[in-house]
Amino acid sequence: MSLEDAAESVRVCSQCALCETRTNAVPGLGAGSSGVMFVGEAPGRSEDLRGRPFVGQAGRILTEALRAAGVSRDDVYITNTVKCRPPSNRVPRQSERDACRAHLEAEIRILRPLVVCVMGNTAFGSLLGGAGITERRGSMVRRAGMLYYPTVHPAAVIYNPSLAGVLEGDIRNLFGVVERIRAGEVVDAPEYTP
Ligand code: SF4
Numbered sequence: 001m002s003l004e005d006a007a008e009s010v011r012v013c014s015q016c017a018l019c020e021t022r023t024n025a026v027p028g029l030g031a032g033s034s035g036v037m038f039v040g041e042a043p044g045r046s047e048d049l050r051g052r053p054f055v056g057q058a059g060r061i062l063t064e065a066l067r068a069a070g071v072s073r074d075d076v077y078i079t080n081t082v083k084c085r086p087p088s089n090r091v092p093r094q095s096e097r098d099a100c101r102a103h104l105e106a107e108i109r110i111l112r113p114l115v116v117c118v119m120g121n122t123a124f125g126s127l128l129g130g131a132g133i134t135e136r137r138g139s140m141v142r143r144a145g146m147l148y149y150p151t152v153h154p155a156a157v158i159y160n161p162s163l164a165g166v167l168e169g170d171i172r173n174l175f176g177v178v179e180r181i182r183a184g185e186v187v188d189a190p191e192y193t194p
Helices: 003-011 045-050 057-068 094-111 121-127 154-159 163-182
Strands: 036-040 077-080 115-119 141-143 146-151
Touching (some): 036 121, 036 163, 094 121
Antiparallel strands (some): 141 146
């Protein structure tokens, strides 16, 4: 299966009730050349209208944080825990996350990223389990052989602008670690247990 096949299976998906209220399903988008896959919570209004991830205000914040780290948005893959917008931007229900999990797993399997950057509580809970993002933010953890790097969700910066520096610092640190991995270094990443 290719990324385009995975995207098409998202566009036609009706595995949960969110398909009834969406305008467009929003598959992940981008390239794997940086080795990093970013995972957020769910599409918002702009994403739902355009069928593309992170194209609203939170997307601009993420793009700016990447730029500050010297990374082009075109070189990263960006997706969400669930691919259809929950009404009124509510947090996706566990049943919706469970239903959509196969899409996220397919993206990870196809892309084989060096690191999955987990943005915010919902993605953290879905991918790693538990609610330990505050303690784990800004450092690498390992789970089932995969490296994960939790950070704040860019949308949190909208409500708390002081988090802009936190997000930028985390992303700069993340790509520093990725550079070390590419150089063949085994990075220190404790096994995460919820
Ligand atoms: S949220 Fe995921 S599982 Fe639910 S309809 Fe959309 S693509 Fe399918």
